[in-house]
Structures are given as structure tokens and as C-alpha cells.
């Protein structure tokens with residue numbers, strides 16, 4: 001048994017767009033241990049879902065090129081056929097998405113959908129009804145018999161997300177990938193779903209990849225955080241370390257742009273500019289520097305090391321920018337160190 005349930009090395013993903021390959025992920029290396037929650041954060045378009053889809057083998061093979069290595073419990077996933085992937089997807093890897101309504105079948109009762117997820121991988125599963133009800137109970141549904149008889153549209157958003165989690169857990173996965181699992185939910189329900197995810201982590205010892213925009217969710221749930229920008233990881237650290245000692249200017253900007261860090265009366269900071277289009281991503285540079293208006297072209301265009309630098313215990317940073325303006329507020333001119 002591998003301690004690292006997921007281990008990805010130098011994963012690059014390119015999409016064929018108008019006949020041309022454009023890189024969306026460049027040499028991503030992340031790993032997740034059993035029982036660990038790794039949060040993946042970064043603005044819209046940074047490549048978070050692309051990484052999740054690569055792990056689950058969900059990209060259209062004709063339109064997408066995936067290179068590098070992704071192992072699940074030591075087994076290589078890159079290059080598997082659809083049929084081979086079926087041994088992992090929904091079995092050893094469970095998935096939870098933002099919008100359960102689009103992932104659930106509107107015409108099938110909840111109980112049938114959960115049974116189907118179990119039977120697909122174990123035709124002779126004993127006592128299906130009991131198993132379904134146990135799963136629904138496990139995700140905090142107090143009237144499992146009734147819910148099993150209902151259709152998705154009869155349930156609230158929070159209940160539907162619980163059902164999705166029950167399906168994700170149905171085959172006791174080693175890894176759970178949750179892509180924005182609480183974004184569509186209001187704060188109270190969000191907290192309940194996060195508690196549930198944490199409970200699963202403890203009970204099942206599964207590794208969890210949690211994709212979120214919400215740094216509050218990260219602080220509450222994650223053990224480790226990987227910060228993505230323009231298809232690369234720019235910083236990774238244990239959660240307390242990342243919040244206490246962010247190094248990369250992008251991480252610092254994200255933390256500063258977090259609404260929960262704003263005192264009453266203070267204006268909410270927004271990072272200027274946007275993530276570059278795929279065709280404009282030159283991954284030999286620190287691409288975030290383009291968004292700091294006062295930096296000179298020489299600094300912005302400097303080539304940087306491919307490897308992340310080790311800056312502390314389990315703390316890694318990309319590029320040198322953080323050394324140059326360690327105490328500099330990236331938004332304001334003239335605060336040079």
C-alpha cells in the first residue's frame with residue numbers, strides 16, 4: 001500500500017484548439033497522502049478543473065494531449081483506455097461536482113441511482129437496499145427510506161449534494177475529487193457539507209482533492225494547499241504555513257483579495273488584469289508578474305527556474321519574485337524592500 005494515494009509528476013495538458021495545440025497545464029506535480037485534504041486554489045481559468053479531469057481521464061482523447069505521470073496507489077493512469085479507466089472512475093476515485101443537478105439523472109429515483117453506482121462495479125452486491133440506506137445515513141440524511149424514493153428535483157441543493165457524496169462514497173474510494181462542491185450552496189449548508197467531507201476524510205482515510213475559490217473553505221478543511229496560476233503551481237505549503245507566510249506575489253494577492261480579510265469600512269482589493277489566454281502563456285516566465293503594473297519589462301520577462309524552490313518544511317515556491325519584493329504590497333508603487 002502506497003502512503004501517497006495520488007502522485008502526479010510533470011503533468012502537462014494541451015487542448016487542440018482550431019487545429020493548434022495550446023497548453024493549459026504545464027508540468028504540474030502534486031501528491032496526496034491517504035487521509036490528506038489537498039486544496040487547489042486559483043482564479044477562474046487557472047486550470048484546476050483541467051487537472052481534476054486529467055486525473056479522472058475525462059478529457060476527450062482526440063482533442064487533448066496529456067503527458068507526464070499520474071499514479072493512483074502506484075498504478076499509472078495516463079495512457080489507460082476508457083475500459084481500463086472504468087476500473088478506477090467511480091470505484092477507487094469518487095467525484096463530487098459543483099452542480100449535482102446536472103450530474104444526477106432527473107428521471108431516476110435517488111435510491112436507484114445509488115444502487116446503479118454500486119452495481120456497475122459489483123454485479124452481485126448483497127443487500128442493495130440496505131447498502132443504499134446506509135450510504136444515505138452516512139451523509140447525514142435522516143429519512144433515507146423516503147429520500148431513496150424521491151427524484152432529484154424534489155430535493156434541495158444541499159440534499160442533492162449529499163446524494164452526490166453518497167454516490168461518490170458508494171464504492172469506498174481511495175481518492176475523492178471535489179470540484180467546487182459547496183460553491184452553489186448557502187453558508188449554513190456549505191458548512192454542513194464541509195463537515196461531512198472532513199468526517200469522510202477521518203472515517204475512510206481517503207485522500208481528498210478539494211478545488212475551491214473560497215479561502216475560508218481552505219482554511220477550514222485543507223491540510224495542504226497548492227496555489228495555481230495560468231496552468232502552473234506557483235506555491236504549495238501546509239495550510240497554516242501558507243496563510244501565515246505566503247511567499248509568491250500571487251498567493252499574497254489572493255489572500256489580500258479574500259473578502260474575509262477585509263475590515264469593516266476597508267475597500268475590497270481586486271487583483272488587476274486577468275489570467276492570460278492559453279495561447280499567451282509562456283511558461284518559462286513567472287506569468288503573474290504581468291499583472292503587477294509597476295514592474296519593469298526586464299523583471300516581467302525574465303526566464304525563471306522550472307523547478308519550484310524549497311523554502312521551508314513542505315513549502316515550495318515558483319520563481320524569484322518573492323525574494324525581490326518580499327515585503328512589497330503588489331498593488332502599490334514605491335513600497336520597495
Ligand SMILES: Nc1ncnc2c1ncn2[C@@H]1O[C@H](COP(=O)(O)OP(=O)(O)OP(=O)(O)O)[C@@H](O)[C@H]1O
Pocket residue numbers: 015017024042043044045046047048049050051277278
Ligand atoms: N476542453 C477544453 N478545450 C479547450 N480549452 C479548455 C478546455 N477545458 C478547459 N480549457 C481552458 O483551459 C483553461 C483552464 O480551464 P479550467 O476549467 O481548468 O479552469 P478552472 O481553474 O477550473 O476555472 P474555474 O475556477 O472557472 O472553474 C481555460 O483557459 C479554459 O478555457
Ligand SMILES: [Mg+2]
Pocket residue numbers: 048049050179
Ligand atoms: Mg473549474
